[in-house]
Amino acid sequence: xxxxxxxxxxLGANSALPTRDRFPSSFILAYKQSRILIDCGEGSQIKMxxxxxxxxxxxxxxxxxxxGDHVFGLPGFLNSLTLSxxxxxxxxxxxxxxxxYIDAVIAATGGHLGYELCxxxxxxxxxxxLGMVCGLQVKAVPLQHRxxxxxxxxxxxxxxxxxxxxxxxxxxxxxxxxxxxKSGQDIERENDTIxxxxxxxxxxxxxxxxxxxxxxxxxxxVPAIKGSTLLYHEATYLEELRDKARERMHSTTTEAATIxxxxxxxxxxxxxxxxxxxxxxxxxxxxQKVFDNTMxxxxxxxxxxx
Amino acid sequence: xxxxxxxxxxLGANSALPTRDRFPSSFILAYKQSRILIDCGEGSQIKMxxxxxxxxxxxxxxxxxxxGDHVFGLPGFLNSLTLSxxxxxxxxxxxxxxxxYIDAVIAATGGHLGYELCxxxxxxxxxxxLGMVCGLQVKAVPLQHRxxxxxxxxxxxxxxxxxxxxxxxxxxxxxxxxxxxKSGQDIERENDTIxxxxxxxxxxxxxxxxxxxxxxxxxxxVPAIKGSTLLYHEATYLEELRDKARERMHSTTTEAATIxxxxxxxxxxxxxxxxxxxxxxxxxxxxQKVFDNTMxxxxxxxxxxx
Numbered sequence: 001x002x003x004x005x006x007x008x009x010x011l012g013a014n015s016a017l018p019t020r021d022r023f024p025s026s027f028i029l030a031y032k033q034s035r036i037l038i039d040c041g042e043g044s045q046i047k048m049x050x051x052x053x054x055x056x057x058x059x060x061x062x063x064x065x066x067x068g069d070h071v072f073g074l075p076g077f078l079n080s081l082t083l084s085x086x087x088x089x090x091x092x093x094x095x096x097x098x099x100x101y102i103d104a105v106i107a108a109t110g111g112h113l114g115y116e117l118c119x120x121x122x123x124x125x126x127x128x129x130l131g132m133v134c135g136l137q138v139k140a141v142p143l144q145h146r147x148x149x150x151x152x153x154x155x156x157x158x159x160x161x162x163x164x165x166x167x168x169x170x171x172x173x174x175x176x177x178x179x180x181x182k183s184g185q186d187i188e189r190e191n192d193t194i195x196x197x198x199x200x201x202x203x204x205x206x207x208x209x210x211x212x213x214x215x216x217x218x219x220x221x222v223p224a225i226k227g228s229t230l231l232y233h234e235a236t237y238l239e240e241l242r243d244k245a246r247e248r249m250h251s252t253t254t255e256a257a258t259i260x261x262x263x264x265x266x267x268x269x270x271x272x273x274x275x276x277x278x279x280x281x282x283x284x285x286x287x288q289k290v291f292d293n294t295m296x297x298x299x300x301x302x303x304x305x306x
Numbered sequence: 307x308x309x310x311x312x313x314x315x316x317l318g319a320n321s322a323l324p325t326r327d328r329f330p331s332s333f334i335l336a337y338k339q340s341r342i343l344i345d346c347g348e349g350s351q352i353k354m355x356x357x358x359x360x361x362x363x364x365x366x367x368x369x370x371x372x373x374g375d376h377v378f379g380l381p382g383f384l385n386s387l388t389l390s391x392x393x394x395x396x397x398x399x400x401x402x403x404x405x406x407y408i409d410a411v412i413a414a415t416g417g418h419l420g421y422e423l424c425x426x427x428x429x430x431x432x433x434x435x436l437g438m439v440c441g442l443q444v445k446a447v448p449l450q451h452r453x454x455x456x457x458x459x460x461x462x463x464x465x466x467x468x469x470x471x472x473x474x475x476x477x478x479x480x481x482x483x484x485x486x487x488k489s490g491q492d493i494e495r496e497n498d499t500i501x502x503x504x505x506x507x508x509x510x511x512x513x514x515x516x517x518x519x520x521x522x523x524x525x526x527x528v529p530a531i532k533g534s535t536l537l538y539h540e541a542t543y544l545e546e547l548r549d550k551a552r553e554r555m556h557s558t559t560t561e562a563a564t565i566x567x568x569x570x571x572x573x574x575x576x577x578x579x580x581x582x583x584x585x586x587x588x589x590x591x592x593x594q595k596v597f598d599n600t601m602x603x604x605x606x607x608x609x610x611x612x
Contacts, residue, residue, distance in 0.1 A: 016385065017389050043349045107410075109372045
C-alpha cells in the first residue's frame, strides 16, 4: 500500500504586517484526500487560488487565537464557500471568541452562509483530545500568549499490520483470517492458534505534526509534542531581541530550536517572522545552531511529513 | 502652476470571489499629496505594499456598503496602522453598520487601535454633502443595492484665477493686488478700479471623479454625477445576464455605459467583474458599443483625472 500523502503547506507565515510576498499566518495540512486549514490570516483564500488548493476540500479549520493576523481571512473564505454553492458543514476549532467574531461579522455585513458552522470551542488550560479529524488524532495544546491561544497536534492513527505475503500460502489463510491478523488479532482455529505476529510485518511508524504559534518560550508544551515528525514553531525574533519576545509573548529562533531539540522532533519549520526582517536567512542560521534540521516557512512550499 | 496630481488607482476590482490576480474592491483616489481609500476588500493592504502606496498617507476611508468584498480588508489595514505607530485619527465614511462591524471585530480579536476613529455614518436617501476632504468637495450618492449603499463624488474646488503675466507690468500690480485678482476680486485704487477679469486668465476647468459600486441600473443617479471627468461604475455582468443583474441588484456593461452616456462623463472605468469571466475583454467591448471612452479597471493601474 502506498503511504498516504501527508504534508504541511504554507499559505502565509509572516507576523502581523503583511508584505507583498509574505502573507500573515495561514497553513494547509494535507492528509490523504483531506485538506485541513490552520489559521486564516488576510489573503488566505487568495493564496489558495494561487496555489490551486480546492476550497471545497476543506471541512475543518483550526484557529490558534484571535489576533487579526490569524483570523482576518476567515470571513472572506467562509463567504466564498457560500458563493461557490457549498452545502456541507464546516467544522471550526478555536477559542470561544471565535464564534463571537464570526457571528458579529456576519451580522454586520448582511451576510448569510449557505451551510452550517459547527464549533468546537476551547476554554481550557489542559492538553485536550479533540478526537479524530480526517483520519488524524487531534489534540489542542494550550500555549502562553497575550490572549487565549492553542497549538494543535495531528497524529496518524495506528496503521494496520501488514500481512506477510509469504505466510498466506504457508498457513493457507482465507480472507477473513487475513483481516483478523492485519487488525492485530490472533487467529483462532479449531486445533491451533496463529499469533498475528507470526503472519504480519510490523506497521510503519506513525507520523505526526504539531503547530505552535503564537507562543512565548514554554518548555511545558514539550511532552504534548514529543517526537513529532514535523514541528511548526513560531520564531518571531532573532535572539538579540529576546526581551522584546518576552514582552510580546513571542519566541526567538533559539527558543523555537530549543523546544524542537527537547521534543526530539525530526524537522522544525520556523515562521511568523517579524516584518522587520527583510532577509529571514539569519533567523534560519541562528535556529540551526541549536537544532540542525530546521527549515524556513516559505509561502507556497510543501513540507512532507514522513 | 503645475496642475495637481489627481488619479484613481485600482487595488482590486473583482466581485466577491477573488482570484490570484483580481482582488476584491479597493481603490485609491490620489489628489495632491493625499491618498483617499475607497472600499477595502480583503488584501487591500497587501496590494498597497505591492504598489508602494504609503499607508501613512491615508487619512480618509470611504466605504460604499457592508458586503464582505468591500470591507474585509479594513480590520487588517486599521491594525497595521497601529503596528506602524500611527497616532493621527482616521476618518471613516459609510453606512451605519460600518461602526458596528469595526467595534465588533476589534472587541472579538482582542485588538486596540493606537489612534482615534472618526465616523461620518450615513443613513439617508438623499444626495448628501460631506464637505471638503483633502481639498475635494465630497458628496454621498445613495445607490440601489441589496443593503444600504452609497456612491461618492469627489470634485476639485474652484481653483484660483491665473494672473496674466503681461498685465502685471502694464498695470504695475504689487503682490497684494495680484492676490486680490487671483482670488476673483476687483482691484480698487484711489481713482480707478481694475476688474479682475482684465488681469487674469480664466481658471482651468474643475475635475471630478464619481464612484458607483455596487448598484443596480439606476438613472436617478445621473444628476448627481453629471459631467464627471471620470466615472467608476460597476459592470458585474454581460448584457446577456441582465436578469441575473436585476435579481442580484448589479449592473450590466450596457447599463454602466448608458449611465456614463447620460451623465456625459469624459471617461468610464468599469469593474466589479463577476469571477465567471476569466477574460474580461468582452465586458469592455460590450460597454464601448454604448460609450466609446470606456476602460477596464485593472489591478495597479492609475487612471489620470484630467
